[in-house]
Structure formats: structure tokens, C-alpha cells
Amino acid sequence: MSRFFINVFVPGPFFGPLIYASDALISAGVRVKVPLGSREIVGICAGEANQPETLETIKSIISVIDDEPIVSPQHLSLVDFASDYYLAPPGDLLLSSLPTTLRKGKPIPKPTTETGHNKPPAYSLTSDQQHAIEAVDQTANQFQCFLLQGVTGSGKTQVFSALIHRMIKRGQQVLLLVPEIGLVGQMVSRIRNQLDGELCVSHSGIANGARTKAFVASARGVADVLIGTRSALFTPMPNLGLILVDEEHDGAYKNQEGCRYSARDLAIVRAKQTNIPIVLSSATPSLETWQQAELGKYQRLCLLDRPGQQPQPTIRLIDVRYDKPKDGLSEAAQRAVRYAIDHGQQALVFLNRRGYSPILMCTDCGWIPGCKYCDAKPTLHRQPDSLWCHHCDHRQRPVSICPECAGHNLLAVGHGTERLEETLAKSFPEVPIIRVDRDTTARRRAFDQLIQPVIDGQPCILVGTQMLAKGHDFQKLSTVVITDADQGLSGADFRSVEHFAQLLTQVAGRAGRHGATGQVLIQTHRPDSEWFDKILRQDYDHLAKAMLLERQQFNWPPESHIALVTARASSPTPVFEALEEIADQIHALDSPIRVLGPAPAPMERRNRQYHGQLLILGKRSLIQWVLKETGPWAYKKRGKVMFQLDVDPWDLW
Numbered sequence: 001m002s003r004f005f006i007n008v009f010v011p012g013p014f015f016g017p018l019i020y021a022s023d024a025l026i027s028a029g030v031r032v033k034v035p036l037g038s039r040e041i042v043g044i045c046a047g048e049a050n051q052p053e054t055l056e057t058i059k060s061i062i063s064v065i066d067d068e069p070i071v072s073p074q075h076l077s078l079v080d081f082a083s084d085y086y087l088a089p090p091g092d093l094l095l096s097s098l099p100t101t102l103r104k105g106k107p108i109p110k111p112t113t114e115t116g117h118n119k120p121p122a123y124s125l126t127s128d129q130q131h132a133i134e135a136v137d138q139t140a141n142q143f144q145c146f147l148l149q150g151v152t153g154s155g156k157t158q159v160f161s162a163l164i165h166r167m168i169k170r171g172q173q174v175l176l177l178v179p180e181i182g183l184v185g186q187m188v189s190r191i192r193n194q195l196d197g198e199l200c201v202s203h204s205g206i207a208n209g210a211r212t213k214a215f216v217a218s219a220r221g222v223a224d225v226l227i228g229t230r231s232a233l234f235t236p237m238p239n240l241g242l243i244l245v246d247e248e249h250d251g252a253y254k255n256q257e258g259c260r261y262s263a264r265d266l267a268i269v270r271a272k273q274t275n276i277p278i279v280l281s282s283a284t285p286s287l288e289t290w291q292q293a294e295l296g297k298y299q300r301l302c303l304l305d306r307p308g309q310q311p312q313p314t315i316r317l318i319d320v321r322y323d324k325p326k327d328g329l330s331e332a333a334q335r336a337v338r339y340a341i342d343h344g345q346q347a348l349v350f351l352n353r354r355g356y357s358p359i360l361m362c363t364d365c366g367w368i369p370g371c372k373y374c375d376a377k378p379t380l381h382r383q384p385d386s387l388w389c390h391h392c393d394h395r396q397r398p399v400s401i402c403p404e405c406a407g408h409n410l411l412a413v414g415h416g417t418e419r420l421e422e423t424l425a426k427s428f429p430e431v432p433i434i435r436v437d438r439d440t441t442a443r444r445r446a447f448d449q450l451i452q453p454v455i456d457g458q459p460c461i462l463v464g465t466q467m468l469a470k471g472h473d474f475q476k477l478s479t480v481v482i483t484d485a486d487q488g489l490s491g492a493d494f495r496s497v498e499h500f501a502q503l504l505t506q507v508a509g510r511a512g513r514h515g516a517t518g519q520v521l522i523q524t525h526r527p528d529s530e531w532f533d534k535i536l537r538q539d540y541d542h543l544a545k546a547m548l549l550e551r552q553q554f555n556w557p558p559e560s561h562i563a564l565v566t567a568r569a570s571s572p573t574p575v576f577e578a579l580e581e582i583a584d585q586i587h588a589l590d591s592p593i594r595v596l597g598p599a600p601a602p603m604e605r606r607n608r609q610y611h612g613q614l615l616i617l618g619k620r621s622l623i624q625w626v627l628k629e630t631g632p633w634a635y636k637k638r639g640k641v642m643f644q645l646d647v648d649p650w651d652l653w
């Protein structure tokens, strides 16, 4: 009986494939059942292995699941890159890149797609749009990264549609990534409208079965277009000809659990490996991307105006030290919303804070409840009544008597979206108030259902968090109120200003996309902040230059690269000892890498655990080298201290 040795990727803390014996050769990319410890698990073959030195411990493959590979060599090399760069176990990454049913060893279903409606656009393209389309089209079958930069409403999505059309004509597939589930619906309906081909969709909000069918449709080349969120990046597409990344600056592209990869960055790697063009689009590019475009490494394509000469919205600051908000809204904001409603338009009231109110306080003695498990104040929620910690999810019943002074005067201080919804309903009883935040959109499809009346153009007031800020094209929305701009500007992170400017531009971009000129009111205590001055010019390049200068001064990304090591344990001392040890190891390497810390994390005690951090700054290649010397990082532990590594972190939490 001939015996073969096969490399098999399995989930777990392994730095490469494990070797199993088999009676037959099995192609790379085929799923198999293998024993691991006392369990039987699904793994993926990665080709033939050399005969191992010790044969006694080698186990045999139990069964072969697939007749043909479900992942391609290209897919394996993308996973390989990601696992090397983010120092994550390749088996974990590969298996988690499969839809749940396939990961569990279920058979491969028949692919399903939707057919496009093949309608031509109702307008002729602007010369900027045409130029962008030609530029990308000319680089077919070669790697080039483009930055499609244009204000919101400048017609970027139309450029996507036209590019998809061209790719399908060439017989190639297109992968289109959007940052959030909530944005998929609108994108799909817009792309499908003009699409002359087959489309499928993948994100965590759709049922497992449907998701698997989309995976198979893409992997078998049946689907011409795949639209999905971050995880869709890891979908095999044999004829991939173009990758589109919408709202490339969005933090949702960064995976915050498990392997902390950036889908945007890996999309660029995938385009390079496949030798195809990639388009990153945004009205407010991340400074990383913006700088690459300045340096000429990415080709910048600008869409300067809104088609149909739709003017930019007017932006006005409201100094809430003078115009004090009542029920969350200043006089001026109340008037603006009233005006919009009286004229059959819609208004959006933006507040990046869910719940009823951020603080509950005893007005007799000043006592404020804290979270049992975190250095945080729980948020008061009314639906249902609870004090809810947004950091550890712990919920407790709200108190009605102060435990410090036995007083009964407990006051909800400040506004969350729940409370704004309530007060707006009183001031504007004649229109529906639609609240969109994580609490109202938790159910599958809830988001699409909630905003349908807004899309239909019915008069209403939208209240919501950043979920509403992005990408949506609401035709009747004329007025936007940003109720608490100080929240964003006072963040401690080096990217605070960038994120705030992006958020503000995005929210403002919802106003007046059609018809009436948009109006944006920003409530702030600090109208003379230098950043407002730059943001109000509505000239992102000008703002980006200023932000970049500041980053260069302090040697923050994109001037340098960073990696963040977080350690956690049930008491602080071992956390700091463990981090100290790593800092020593790095210092001993005697490289020009800078190490900041160990320091307590911005919220030191979170979810019953103490968190400390070490920040590593320097050239990308040096960071990679240092991390490899001090690794392995996957599942890293020191006694009871757990480590977590984030290469190119999005924020420093």
C-alpha cells in the first residue's frame, strides 16, 4: 500500500500545516476530516509533504470531503501573506475564511446568483467620470492602485457600475467591498440596476446557506460580481479582474477579533498577487492612502463636482455656550429641523452615543454609578430599563435610591439616541422619528426595514449614530444636525482628528444630495478649534495636508508604522511584568525601533481584566523583523497573562 504525506491546515495555534498520512494523493484546496487530539475536525489540504522524520506520531486522514478543491492556490497565497504579516496562524485564518457550513464539513451546495437588470444609466457621464473609467480600464490585467477621490454624491458609485460593465465584457469578475452591512443593500440595488450579468452578496447578516451559495458562485466563476463586507475579501474568484473598495478610510475594514487584518490593505495585496487594478474610493481618504496618492504610488482620480451642479451643503457652527441646547437641540437646530419638515424634507440628527443618557447622577451628593467590571460609567437605557456598560456588556437594574446618601433625586444627565428620539417626538409630533443605532438594528434586515421610509422620501426625522453617516443616498434629506461635535475632537487617539473630520464630512455629505441645498449645523463648545476652521472649508486635501504635517512632527503613521501589543490578566502586576519582558527583548535586539510603554491601556480595567500596552514604532520591515524575533504571537501567554498583537492598529484601545 503506497503511503502519501499530506500538508493539512487545521484551526489552532499552529504556524504551518500539520502532516497527515493518506493512501492517495489529495489536491491542495480540498477539505478533509482529520483527527486532532481527541477530536475529529475539518482541515484543508495544502499539497504533498516531505516524509516526516518521526513516523510514529503521524495520524491518517479520516476522509476526503470534496471531489475538487474549494479554495485555489491564489487563495492560499493570500492567506499565507496575511498570516505572515499579522503573525496569525494560517489554519485559523484559512478555515475562518470559509462560510460556516463549509467550515463544518457540509457538502458544497449549488451556486445561486441574482441576475442584473441591465438598464443603462439615465444620464450621461461627466468627463471626470469618463476619465476615471478609462484610466482604470487601461490597466486591466496589471497591478495598479487607484484612489477615486470625490465628495459624497460626486458619482463614484456610477464609476463602479461602468467599470463592472467593462470587466464583464472582458469575461472577468469584480469584487466590491463595502464597509458595513447597512450599506450593502443600497449598493446592491444600485449596481444590480445597470448590471448585465450575475451578482451575489456576502456578509454576516445573511443566512449561512445563502452565504455558502454566494461563496460557491464566486469560486466557480458563476457570479460576475461579488458585493460584500470585510470577510468577503477571502472569497476565491478564479477570473478576478478588478477589486473595488468603497469608503476605503472606514475602520470597519479592520478586523477587531481574531486575526486583526485590514481588508483594505489585504485587498491591495490580493490585487498585486493577481496582477489586476484596484480602486479605493472615498471622499475623505485615510491619511495612509492619501499620502500614497501624493507620492504618486497610487494614481489619483478626482471627481470634482456633484453631477447636475448640486452645490455643497452649507455648514454652520452653533456655539452651545450661548445657544444652550434644550432637550439636546439648540434653538438654531430646532428651527432648521422645523424648516425642513415644514418644506416636506427630511432631517438627520446625529449623535454618536446610543442609549438614553450617558450618566445617571444623584443630584444631592453627586454620586454616579460605575461599572463593576470596568473603569467606565454604564449608560442608562430605557428600552429596557437598565444601566448598561458598553465596554463589557454588563447590565444592571437602574437604581432609584442613591446608595451613598439615600436620596431619591437621581437624574439622567446628557443625551443618547434613545432620549433624543423621545424629545424629538414631543417637539415634532406630526412626523415619524426613526432611530437607527445598534439597538434598533440588531435583528437581521432591521436596518433596511427601518430606513425604507427614508429612501421612499416620506417626511421624517432620523436620529442615529455613525451607522447613518455613511454612503446613504437619501433624496429628501436636506438638513443635518451634529449634536455633539466636541465628543469627536477631544479623543485621545492620534487619529481622533482624522476620524472626526471623516465622520463630519460623511454625515454632512448626507445633506442636500438632490434638490434643496443641504444645510449642516454643528453644535460645539469649542467653535474656535483650529480644526473646525480647516474642516469648514470643505477642502479635504487642505485638511489632509495639515493633518499629515502634524503626524510627521510626532512621527505617527503614516510617517512610521506601528504595532500594538496588549496584555491582560486579572491583576495589574503580571501584566506589566510580562510587557516589560517583551520590551527588554526588543531593546536587546538593538534596532532603531522605538518602544513606548509598558503603559496602562486607555481603559485599564475592562471586563474584569487589567490591560496594559506596548507600542512599537518604526519602519514596516523592521517591525516585522522585531515581531518575528519576539514571537510566536498567536495564542501567546505568559502564566495567566494573555497577549494580543495588532499590526497597523486602527486605534490604540
Ligand code: ADP
Binding pocket: 123, 124, 125, 126, 129, 150, 151, 152, 153, 154, 155, 156, 157, 158, 159, 307, 308, 473
Ligand atoms: P457617490 O458614490 O460619489 O456618493 P453616487 O454615484 O451615489 O455618488 O452619485 C450621486 C447621485 O448622482 C446618484 O443619485 C446618481 O444617480 C447621480 N449621478 C451619478 N452620476 C451622474 C451623472 N453623470 N449625471 C447625473 N447624475 C449622476
Ligand code: ZN
Binding pocket: 362, 363, 364, 365, 366, 367, 402, 403, 404, 405, 406, 407
Ligand atoms: Zn446621593
Ligand code: ZN
Binding pocket: 371, 372, 373, 374, 376, 389, 390, 391, 392, 393, 394, 607
Ligand atoms: Zn463594564
